[in-house]
Amino acid sequence: MMPSASLRDLPGGLSYWQTTTPAVDLPVVEDPLSGSYEYVVIGAGLTGVATALHLGRAGHSVLVLEAGPRPAWRASGRNGGHVWPSSHAHEDEGGMKKLRFEMSGAKAVSEVEARKIRGSIELACSSEERDEQRALGDTPALEGVEILNGDEGWLAANLRSKRDGYGGIRQPNTATANPVRLAYMIAKKAADTKKVSFSFDTLVESISKDSSSLVLEGGRCLKVGEGVVLCTNAFTGVLLPELAHCFTQRLSHVIAVPCRKEDTRLAECTLAAVNDTVYISRPVPDRILIGGEGASELEAGAKRLKHAHHGLSSSVSHPMVFHWSGPSPVEGIFSSVLASTAMDFLYFTSAREQ
Incomplete structure (x- = not known):
């Protein structure tokens, strides 16, 4: 058929x-x-x-x-592979109950199928988002979440920015799954x-x-x-x-430079910004992924990467391009769907x- x-x-x-x-x-x-x-x-x-x-x-x-x-x-089968709990606690979306569920879900998924558990960093881009993130630190079920202040988030993620930082959070249970x-x-x-x-x-x-x-x-x-x-x-x-x-159907892009080895571990950092989401991951030196709403145009996405991430591998000049339809990785494919499984x-x- x-x-x-x-x-x-x-x-x-x-x-x-x-x-x-x-x-x-x-x-x-x-x-x-x-x-x-x-x-x-x-x-x-x-x-x-x-x-x-x-x-x-x-x-x-x-x-x-x-x-x-x-x-x-x-x-x-066409997302970055992040097992990534949310970092916001809006009451109309379930608030802390949702966050507790997603954190426990990320831990459970990582026990089933995880290549590397190194945690992730999510940066706040406004004082409002900073306040939401800090609320996580007072949630007993989310023990281990570390609050970063000022420019600590940029420095911890090995990123540089011309603007002042609002801090961020370090999620200890995020992982990479195939x-x-x-x-x-x-x-x-x-x-x-x-x-x-x-x-x-x-x-x-x-x-x-x-x-x-x-x-x-x-x-x-x-x-x-x-x-x-x-x-x-x-x-x-x-x-x-x-x-x-x-x-709302979205069309996003992934730019991927294949690894030299069969190692698909995501490492380094993830950067998320309000209303202009860009997600950056460096699995190994020869492979970089870009995705999210802000990267819907490949050229614009590449420019954002160059400005946000230093030490870019020269091999990215000839990327392979994959397309997928659906939510971008940073909008919860793995924080909601994988947690539910x-x-x-x-x-x-x-x-x-x-």
Whole structure:
């Protein structure tokens, strides 16, 4: 079964993680209509495979439908790999409860799949953000978070700036995970429940509002026993048109200079700024990643890197460019999605609830 042209236009399987991570054997259903399932999960990214794992452990029969050829084929496999808790405590977003959850989630994920745990530094760019960060220091559950004052953040991150610093925080539990391998591990655990099967290269065209059923490519109808769980970002507005304007789709870029060795550890520093997010990581001297909202233009992103980070490797002059659709790494791909996979917590949109 071949995906539609519109689906094919979306990039997939182009990241460093995708090209270097061996696939795993999973129970694959050649014809989704050949069996009966209590739940169908749409999307085999990190959220989708985690949802399947939870449902399978609860004893439910589950079929995971993925438009790509394997798990983590799109956004889940094309981010920087940060396991990074948030550093803000807005009450309307759950406040400290969310921060405690994300910190514990980062720790749990790092125990499952982490290449390097060195922590990260997030710089405050205003007095308001500085005050929010300092509130973290008074939270018992976030013990180990270090508050940096003034220019300490710039110096600790090995960065230079012409403006005065507002300080920052050092997160001790942030780590680097291979998101593709992590998705594979979760998918394999889901398969081990003997309740979860997968169907790849399977495009869902629509979800029925009146009954638990899906329309697959070619107009074939798939009946579902209990419900449909939607775990995809790019196609949410397509499958649930009433939510088409509720999600902001972003297109970001990653500039990557491949490592000389098979070492994908992220190290050095991460820089985040209010409303102009730039994320910089130096895994090893020969590989630098740039991403985020502020780097949506490659030339502008490269200029920001040159101004913010000294000692830039000369090998960056001929980068490989990868694209992905979805949130930028610094906006919580790994602070929310990965935390949910590790902490027995489900984050999904159910068609029945819309």
